[in-house]
Amino acid sequence: MVWLRREHIPAGSFRVEKKGQILLQAFLGTCVGVALYDKVTKIGGLIHILLPEPPSTMPPEYPEKYASTGLPLLLEELFALGVDPCNLTATIAGGALVAPLSELDIHLDIGGRSTDIAIDILNRSGIKIVKSETGGFFTCTLELNMATGQFAIKPVALETPVNEHTVSLPPLSEQDITKTIKNLKPIPQTALKILRMIQDDHHNMKEITRELGKDQVLGARVLKITNSAMFFGRIKIESIQDAVLLLGESLLLKMIITAVLKDYFNQVGDSGYSLCRGGLFFHAVGCAMVAEKIAELTGREPPNTAYTAGLLHDIGKVVLDQQIAAVYPLFFRGIHHDGTSAVILEQKILGTTHCITGALLARQWNFSPALIEAISFHHTPEQATDHRNLVGIVHLSDLLMSRFNVGLELERMEPTSLLPTIDHLGLTLSDLPGIIDSIFPASFDKKGQLSFKTRTLT
Structure with a gap:
């Protein structure tokens, strides 16, 4: 049996390979x-x-995100490598109306329109769709085996049979959850203090940077993330003071929050909630970015608050990850x-649920009552009381990420609260394409590490 290295292609990106x-x-x-x-050059x-x-x-x-601009880029790269369009064959998959069907799916028809554009581009290029x-x-x-040139479209399925009698667990008590929390690597006290300071509407940036200076490890991590391609990656930033001047307070606060949570999320493996290494963390970052966009568009919450809530909404999954890993076949099949x-x-x-567990941890x-409520009710926004706007923003961002950026984590969200949520936030269905557009494409580097793609200034 020949071993093949799997290369996951995240949403909004493409990959070209030789045999x-x-x-x-x-x-x-x-x-x-x-x-x-291309069966002649063995390039695909x-x-x-x-x-x-x-x-x-x-x-x-990010032109790679769109059918109208991304597919021509892929073809250009193939042609530059000597591929003749007459020798190319193509396979198209996806565009599903993911059940349960919602008015969002019908109104946007994103999959159907993307398919039509892709077929039109391929036909105009003289490429045969097999x-x-x-x-x-x-x-x-959708799979392309570069060793053989074979295409495969497979339903998401388990590779091993499920025996429900061998994958059940006794219900977790609050004592069990508390014990699991104690066994996790804790967020440093300095980091928690900074998180609580950021939640204060009257926070002082000088005090935050002063606290950050007390934890050299956290400070270095903030600078590493700030200099990474995830957010900036354009100018070398050597100190927190430089970061304040170059990025501004708002962006630096996001760097700090992200750095604090990265290690916490990285305690999970890739056999529980995450479908790939780092999947849970990057789903959280994606939700944070989308939540920030919704907050800016609606004016219902400060963007920094929405970003923080989006990043924190799934902290309970870290606590439950090992339990989910133990019953993964049953959980996977159910979803x-x-x-x-x-x-x-x-x-x-x-x-129990990751919402209940996350609220206990918060x-x-x-954490502030607003963040606790967002963590508690991001799946059930109708149950929110004092902070319905923030909960609705996080719910909508999580729903859009789970629909339009699959492959990061094991998630399924009911769309039943979609219309009431967008109505409560003063949005319409026509606002959603612009919000979906804020989902950043991601990619895997040669070491298998996931990161968001950015473009450098020219």
Whole structure:
């Protein structure tokens, strides 16, 4: 049996490869995947399309995200390597109406429009489409085997049979959860103090940077993230003082919050909630970015507050990750085959949910009532009381991430609260494409580390 190195293609990106022991793979829901292969040169590529076209007439910062601009880029790269379009064959997959069907899916028809654009581009380029399986109601994977040039479209399924009698666990008590929390690597007290200071509407940046200076490890981590391609990556920043001057207080606060949470999220493996290494953390960062966009658009919450809530909303999953790993086949099947939401499965299998557990942890960390409510009710915004705006923002960002950036974590969210939430926030369905556009593409480096892509200034 030949071993193949799997290369996951995240939403909003593409990959070109020459013949080798590599399997290009994309997890597809509403997104559309296009795989191409030249049987003569043994060169191929796969693109994971997020949206049909850019939402504005301005040149997009990330053209790989769109069918209208990303697929031509992929073809250009293939042609530059000597590929003849007459020798190329293509396979298209995805564009599903992920059940349960919502008005969001019908109104946007993102998968259908992305498919139509992709087919039109391929036809105009003279490229033969050998297989197309789009639409439907289920997630799938699109694969291109670079060793053989073979395409495969597979429903998301388990590789091993599930025996429900061997994968059950006794319900977790609050004492069990508390014990698990104690066994996790804690967030340093300095970091928690800074987090609480940031939550204060009257926080003082000088005091925050002074506290940051007391923890050299945290300070170094903030600078590392600040200088990474995830957020900036353009100018070398040597000190926190430089960061304040170059980035401004708002962006630096996001760097600090992200640095604090990165180590905490990285305690999970890739056999529980995460579908790939770092998946849970990057889902959280993606939610934070989308939440910030929604806050800016609606004016209902300070963007920094929305970013923080988006980053923190799934902290309970870190606590429950080992338990989920132990019942992974049952949990996976419940979500992807039975269409059950994650919180319902958690309650059924574990006797608790990541929302309840996260709120317990947030109270132990003395987080603000607003953040505790966002963590508690991000799956059920109708239950929010005093902070409905913030909860609604986090709920909408989480829902959009789970629909349009699959492949990072094991998640399923019911769309039943979509229309009431966007109505409460003063939004309409026509606002959603612009919000979805704020989802940043991600990529894996050669070491298998996940990061968000940015463009350097020219």
